[in-house]
Amino acid sequence: MCASGPFHEIGFYPPKGSPRHPGLARTVHFLDDGKSIMAGFLDSKDLYSWTLLPWRENWHAKLSTRIGNTAWSAATRLLLVWNLVDGIDVYHIVERPVFVRKLRLNIGRMYVCQVDFGCQGLLATSGTDKGKVRIWNMNSAEQPTALTHGHGMLLHHTTIVLN
Numbered sequence: 807m808c809a810s811g812p813f814h815e816i817g818f819y820p821p822k823g824s825p826r827h828p829g830l831a832r833t834v835h836f837l838d839d840g841k842s843i844m845a846g847f848l849d850s851k852d853l854y855s856w857t858l859l860p861w862r863e864n865w866h867a868k869l870s871t872r873i874g875n876t877a878w879s880a881a882t883r884l885l886l887v888w889n890l891v892d893g894i895d896v897y898h899i900v901e902r903p904v905f906v907r908k909l910r911l912n913i914g915r916m917y918v919c920q921v922d923f924g925c926q927g928l929l930a931t932s933g934t935d936k937g938k939v940r941i942w943n944m945n946s947a948e949q950p951t952a953l954t955h956g957h958g959m960l961l962h963h964t965t966i967v968l969n
Contacts, residue, residue: 846873874918879927
């Protein structure tokens, strides 16, 4: 279902005429080869999935933590959630999100940092509010690598590039 021709709106949430959602739509990802989307709402802790054509809700989950940032791996069907409290929550999503584990971080300031996947979802990375880049092996949840940038400086953005 790739777009061709002029862009037009396929759907939106909440539907026209409905009350506004109480949360900020912080992250959005395509699922199922672009046939669906998933959106995470910051303070309300809501995670939704909708089918695009026809526009309809697939599922809704209320997470236990805030949704600061997310990364989606289609290869492993894992979702990383930067939770603004104690690290990154990992969910496996087939029909609905199921909590798998927490990648613990000592978050001192409530800044949103990026999370990302590499190597077909086998590695995960994040910035921190202490100027470090963290890289995890997703099979073991081990943190084999931590790179430091400055003294306690905020590091928002990370990307895994392997040759």
